[in-house]
Amino acid sequence: MAEPVAAGTIAEAGKAEAPAVKAAPAKPAAKPAAKSSPTRRIFIISTLFGSWFATAWTTFTASMIAMLLGTVRFLFPNVLSEPPSVVKAGSVSDYEEGKVDDKYKEFGFWVIRAKDERNRDIIYALSTVCTHLGCNPNWLEADKKFKCPCHGSGFRISGVNFEGPAPRPLERLAIRKTDDGFVLVDKSRKFQKEIGQWDDPDSYILV
Amino acid sequence: MEYESHHLSAAMQTGLGVYFFLVALMNAAFAHYCYRQRQDPVQSAIWLGVALLFAVHGVAFITHMDLVMPEAIKELVNDVMNPVSYFVIAVLGLVAFLVWRRFFTDPIVAWTILQVGLLFSGWSMTDYTFQQIITKPDNVPIVMLIFSVGFFTWLPMRQAIINDDRLARGEPPLEKLEEDKVLVWPDLVYTELICMVICTFALIVWAITLKAPLEQPASSSRIPNPSKAPWYFLGLQEMLVYFDPWMAGVVLPTFIIIGLIAIPYIDFNVKGNGYYTFVERKFAVSTFLFGFVVLWVVLIVLGTFLRGPNWNFFGPFEPWDPHKSVPLNNVNLSDYFWLYLLGDAIEGKGWLAREAPGIILILVYLLGLPPLLAKTIMRSYFIRMGFIRFFILVTLIQFMALLPIKMVLRWTINLKYIVFIPEYFFNI
Amino acid sequence: MALSEFIRGSQVWKSIFRHPAPRDRRNRVVVMLTNVFLHLHPVSVRKSGIALSYTWCMGGITFFLFLVETITGVLLMFYYRPTLEHAYNDILSLRDVATLGILRELHRWGAHAMVISIWLHMYRVFLTGSYKPPREFNWGVGVILLVLTLLLSFTGYLLPWDQLAIWAITVGSNMARATPLLGYEGPGAKLLQIGGVELIHSGSDARFLLLGGRFVGETALLRFYVLHCVAIPLAVALLIAVHFWRVRKDGGISGAL
CATH class of the missing domain: 1.10.287 (Helix Hairpins)
Incomplete structure (x- = not known):
């Protein structure tokens, strides 16, 4: 589980981003100049490149900024040695309704079988990361709720917050059933209730 | 028995x-x-x-x-203590200290208070829960902090009163009596040497008597309950009860830093430079004491000693029961406004319409209040400080006041958020 | 007596100390001027400025504790490896195996004491009005030093890699996730997107930058180690130099010019 795997998504996102970030500052600078009067454009150009001296300072400043941005970009690693995001979590028949066990808590989720709002019997994967400050709540069987030890947020079995400072429900993770009846959880895709993503069929398995 | x-x-x-x-x-x-x-x-x-x-x-x-310690006293203390009474007692204590400063800084009175405190601490140590929390190695600095902040609040106030009396009589403050210069070698150099020796000695004794804590190896699945930030950030963690992380963890700390740096530029009072005084700097000293002692140190003590499992509040003699359940049913301002006041449905409204009351309230607070203050009670400040200084001062104080305001709103009407826009993670 | 005379008269001694012992007024002035470390001080100060009841000696104690932390920290570095495999065990062996097993205690309690002493130093400077002109700038330098001290302590908190460490840092670093615009759960982060591609996500936000990963793991340990042992101490040392220099240039620790 812990073997180093290049996190493809991160690496790709990083590559895709780099040109975008560099392009971004250029755009707003170009647009207002195009809209404004020609005298103003000439004024900006003559201020920045009017003499050899000004040109030198402008180039110097620009290259220093480019170096700074490059250094900041350097601090974002392109390859991560984090565990793979797809986890096999037993088979569908392992789960009983209304039971929460901590078997996959160390992987960052609970797999729960429960009735949803439309009274369908579903299995879903609930992220163990509290939406307040990222602690891991504990399941309190007696009270039938998740309780976060850091600041006391409480969540129902569905993941919906009802007490404490958490601003929104726990996130659900992508889950699907393989042809031979196993449950696969993909931690890289998250579904948030408050923007209606829990209706996405990828966020639950119908039993 | x-x-x-x-x-x-x-x-x-x-x-x-x-x-x-x-x-x-x-x-x-x-x-x-x-x-x-x-x-x-x-x-x-x-x-x-x-x-x-x-x-x-x-x-x-x-x-x-x-x-x-008799159970009756413990129960009484536990019953009286809750986040509200704790904070209110701290604020009232500071106000009383400033108003009756002459009484409280009298050496006999101060000594009496210290002895009562020492007697109470000693008896409290006979309680198992109290003892467990106090003697945790990482909590020892906070005990030191309590006593040193107490002492170093008493000492300058005592000197300030002596100076204030002298200034009232037209005499220079004590510090000005010793204007003559002395050579750094040997006077200062030897003071420093002795101070270093004492510190080294104290540190070594401390290091030998108390082992640095080392818990179980890190594990991402077993999370300790309660999980606390390092003790000097517990004031910030306490703010998280009332604010979202972006406010309590980013915006307010940024304002604390900016506010501290801005102090010399907004304090236009030329008096009180280089000597202890209260009368000449009432506003500055009171504000700073409130910010440092109440909103920082007192909250750290609260976070360290009185916050237990699930970040619930526990009295000093109350065992830390992880199953203690405190109902926390807080309501947003938008719910109050639409549901309770207008009896209207809240669903189906866009976030802007839904949160308009809260947004307007915040805008009025941040943008409407400064001009109002400039026209009314802080008029003399506005005139003397000028527009920019006054605006920065009021804004900083407004951000500082956000915490007590939100606390009071939480305690009185169970308010959760003034503005609640989870779509953009924008909650105040 | 003869030996000490011999040493003081030797070429080696004279090459180091270019003046007689500071026993008279002239040589007490010269010693302050010719020694780079003592030169942090002026030659003479106001009597009121060195009274303990006035200064509480807190600034000096803070600086002293910084030196203690530097020395004990360097010693601890000889036995500590910032990897998931070794970090915890190295701390264990520092306690149980190493001779003089109180170095970690000195380091930790010194750090706690330094946080308290720097607060009290700020408290004293405020209450004596010593931030007032001409010392506005130096007060600002002091505030930055205060913040850096807290960051030093915070980054060091992770290094033992025990339960206390990892969860305190998890709670602390999660705040970065909520930075407005730059944290992926911060207000406005969703507005930063180009052509539907979100620029700020869990793999590109402020917390990711701090930890070098999406959770507190090996990269975070390494980053905190480097920050704790190299980056922040260098910044602090530099600013301390500025701070002390400005105390002298602004006319002593307090009082109008």
């Missing part, structure tokens, strides 16, 4: 005995000081009596008489 003695170990009783003997010695020394320096035999006799009382305590504990 057996249950109690199990809780109060023999070593603990001996330790407490030694502690009470030391306090008795302190009082004997103070009695001597009253007699010699203050020429006050009555006071001297009183403190000799107090020393005797502490010595009796010392004998009782050192002979292992299994004395414990």
